[in-house]
Amino acid sequence: MNAIVAEGLVKIYRSRKNEVRALDGLDLTVEEGTVLGLLGPNGAGKTTTVRILTTLLRPDAGHATVAGFDVVRQSQQIRRVIGLSGQYAAVDENLTGRENLWLFGRLYQLASAEARRRADDLLEQFGLADAADRVVKTYSGGMRRRLDLASALTGRPRILFLDEPTTGLDPRGRLGMWEVIRGLVREGVTLLLTTQYLEEADELAHAIAVVDQGRIIARGTADELKAQVGGERIEVVVHSRDDIGRAVQVLSGAAGGGAAIDDHVRKITVPAQGGARGLAMVVRDLDEAQITIDDIALRRPTLDDVFLALTGHAAEIAPTSDDHAPAISGTKR
Amino acid sequence: MTDFRQALDDGMVIAWRNLKRVPRIPELAVFAILQSIMFVLLFAFVFGGAIPLPGGASYREYLMPGIFAQTIVFATATTAIGMTDDLSKGILDRFRSLPMARSAVLSGRTISDVVYNAGILVVLMLSGLVVGWRVHTGVLEFFAGVALLLLFAFVMAWIGVWLGLTLRTVEVTQQVSFTVLFPLTFLSNIFVPTQTLPWWLRPVAEWNPASALTAATRHLWGNPNPFAASGLPAEHPIELTLIWVVVLLAIFAPLGVWRYRSMSR
Numbered sequence: 001m002n003a004i005v006a007e008g009l010v011k012i013y014r015s016r017k018n019e020v021r022a023l024d025g026l027d028l029t030v031e032e033g034t035v036l037g038l039l040g041p042n043g044a045g046k047t048t049t050v051r052i053l054t055t056l057l058r059p060d061a062g063h064a065t066v067a068g069f070d071v072v073r074q075s076q077q078i079r080r081v082i083g084l085s086g087q088y089a090a091v092d093e094n095l096t097g098r099e100n101l102w103l104f105g106r107l108y109q110l111a112s113a114e115a116r117r118r119a120d121d122l123l124e125q126f127g128l129a130d131a132a133d134r135v136v137k138t139y140s141g142g143m144r145r146r147l148d149l150a151s152a153l154t155g156r157p158r159i160l161f162l163d164e165p166t167t168g169l170d171p172r173g174r175l176g177m178w179e180v181i182r183g184l185v186r187e188g189v190t191l192l193l194t195t196q197y198l199e200e201a202d203e204l205a206h207a208i209a210v211v212d213q214g215r216i217i218a219r220g221t222a223d224e225l226k227a228q229v230g231g232e233r234i235e236v237v238v239h240s241r242d243d244i245g246r247a248v249q250v251l252s253g254a255a256g257g258g259a260a261i262d263d264h265v266r267k268i269t270v271p272a273q274g275g276a277r278g279l280a281m282v283v284r285d286l287d288e289a290q291i292t293i294d295d296i297a298l299r300r301p302t303l304d305d306v307f308l309a310l311t312g313h314a315a316e317i318a319p320t321s322d323d324h325a326p327a328i329s330g331t332k333r
Numbered sequence: 334m335t336d337f338r339q340a341l342d343d344g345m346v347i348a349w350r351n352l353k354r355v356p357r358i359p360e361l362a363v364f365a366i367l368q369s370i371m372f373v374l375l376f377a378f379v380f381g382g383a384i385p386l387p388g389g390a391s392y393r394e395y396l397m398p399g400i401f402a403q404t405i406v407f408a409t410a411t412t413a414i415g416m417t418d419d420l421s422k423g424i425l426d427r428f429r430s431l432p433m434a435r436s437a438v439l440s441g442r443t444i445s446d447v448v449y450n451a452g453i454l455v456v457l458m459l460s461g462l463v464v465g466w467r468v469h470t471g472v473l474e475f476f477a478g479v480a481l482l483l484l485f486a487f488v489m490a491w492i493g494v495w496l497g498l499t500l501r502t503v504e505v506t507q508q509v510s511f512t513v514l515f516p517l518t519f520l521s522n523i524f525v526p527t528q529t530l531p532w533w534l535r536p537v538a539e540w541n542p543a544s545a546l547t548a549a550t551r552h553l554w555g556n557p558n559p560f561a562a563s564g565l566p567a568e569h570p571i572e573l574t575l576i577w578v579v580v581l582l583a584i585f586a587p588l589g590v591w592r593y594r595s596m597s598r
Binding site for chain 2: 051054055056057058076079080082084086090091092093094095099103104106107108109135151155
């Protein structure tokens with residue numbers, strides 16, 4: 001049984017000057033009780049997809065169902081069974097944590113007393129009990145995210161949408177968030193998670209859909225995607241930047257494909273052939289060419305490689321102004 | 334019926350949320366009141382002496398009903414900024430993803446802003462008493478005047494909702510609100526009797542909704558209420574105010590709702 005189905009979603013943002021095809025025929029399905037990681041760089045269409053599936057935005061073409069309900073015609077039914085936690089902590093920073101949860105509980109149509117109990121439970125569960133009566137303005141980034149996620153859970157949703165739940169969190173905050181998300185998945189929630197962190201998708205999702213320029217360009221488990229990109233890689237860090245060009249030539253001879261070059265850290269990555277023996281050959285060739293190296297390693301492909309292979313450009317980790325500016329609803333997303 | 338009940342409940346929950354925020358950002362209310370008090374002081378003690386009223390009536394008694402109306406007109410900006418703030422912080426998105434009555438965000442906002450205005454009016458009326466303003470009629474007339482002010486505040490809140498959702502950013506909303514609202518209050522009978530205006534500006538000032546409201550409350554409370562010419566604005570200010578309330582509400586409530594709905598486009 002599929003909890004989420006999207007077929008041929010198209011969304012075009014028009015402004016006076018130009019037209020942006022944010023979604024260009026996006027298809028996806030999420031089976032009930034599983035986690036789909038929607039992986040892509042900024043501007044790939046992840047947030048737009050989430051906004052359509054959570055009834056915030058109408059698609060220009062294509063259709064989608066969530067829990068069997070049509071996102072356009074049966075939006076109110078969908079809202080009863082979903083929870084949404086956005087990229088931006090959409091909680092009221094002038095209310096306390098407890099007041100926020102009570103507010104959202106009431107709007108999920110819980111009776112006042114029930115909303116109060118639910119708020120208490122969630123504050124406890126998310127480690128916010130001590131800060132419950134403090135105004136959210138005083139919360140740390142990690143606490144805000146947890147409160148935001150707790151707000152999405154006040155109505156006990158069956159299907160949860162998390163749009164970049166850890167963007168902007170420090171490593172500790174991220175690990176904490178992962179723990180919370182894993183807990184939810186154990187309880188059987190269906191989860192659609194967007195992320196630009198490859199390891200996050202690897203860590204949390206059963207299946208991964210790679211999205212680029214408004215389309216799904218690959219789909220599978222993390223292992224399947226890695227296999228799609230081929231086997232192991234050889235990674236070489238040369239000592240001098242001037243040697244990069246020559247090193248690439250040497251490596252191309254020994255390798256089974258094109259080289260990826262990171263100028264900044266003087267790192268060259270090529271698909272490996274012949275395992276450890278291939279590595280030994282590369283070392284010898286480089287030595288013969290009198291190229292000094294700082295480091296050389298054989299490693300299994302990461303999702304970063306998947307991304308590079310599929311899209312022709314590396315996954316952007318650095319936030320750009322676009323995706324992270326405070327949301328002016330509807331204009332960009 | 335259950336739909337109506339839910340709309341009412343959800344609207345109240347949103348209104349509760351908006352009002353809960355007021356003491357958390359005390360600067361907003363404090364400066365709204367200080368701004369009005371500044372106008373009272375400025376006009377009562379600085380400009381007022383140079384503005385003669387026909388028959389030598391008390392300028393301060395003339396001024397205060399105008400100040401109340403002006404405060405309510407300016408509160409439109411507060412509503413608009415509240416909406417853009419919720420929009421830009423993603424709160425509106427959160428609300429729109431919840432199974433709540435669609436009308437509640439807007440009805441809750443307009444209701445809470447009427448309550449907020451009522452609170453501000455109380456403070457201003459007390460300040461008015463200090464500078465010499467009095468109600469010369471009965472309790473009934475007093476409350477009728479207050480009711481008109483709050484009814485007008487409700488209409489202005491709908492205009493604010495539409496403005497906020499149309500302009501979308503706090504900065505632009507701030508700018509635009511005041512370029513629209515200042516002339517609306519100054520091109521009126523709030524500070525100067527319309528007799529002092531050039532003949533062609535008089536009808537504009539006299540038919541101005543803010544003037545109608547001011548004249549209506551002056552009339553109800555027995556405060557000086559001079560008019561340059563006879564006609565509907567002079568003779569039936571209460572009726573004219575009610576007409577404006579209906580007309581403006583009929584225009585701006587649907588516009589606001591339409592803006593809110595089209596957020597999903």
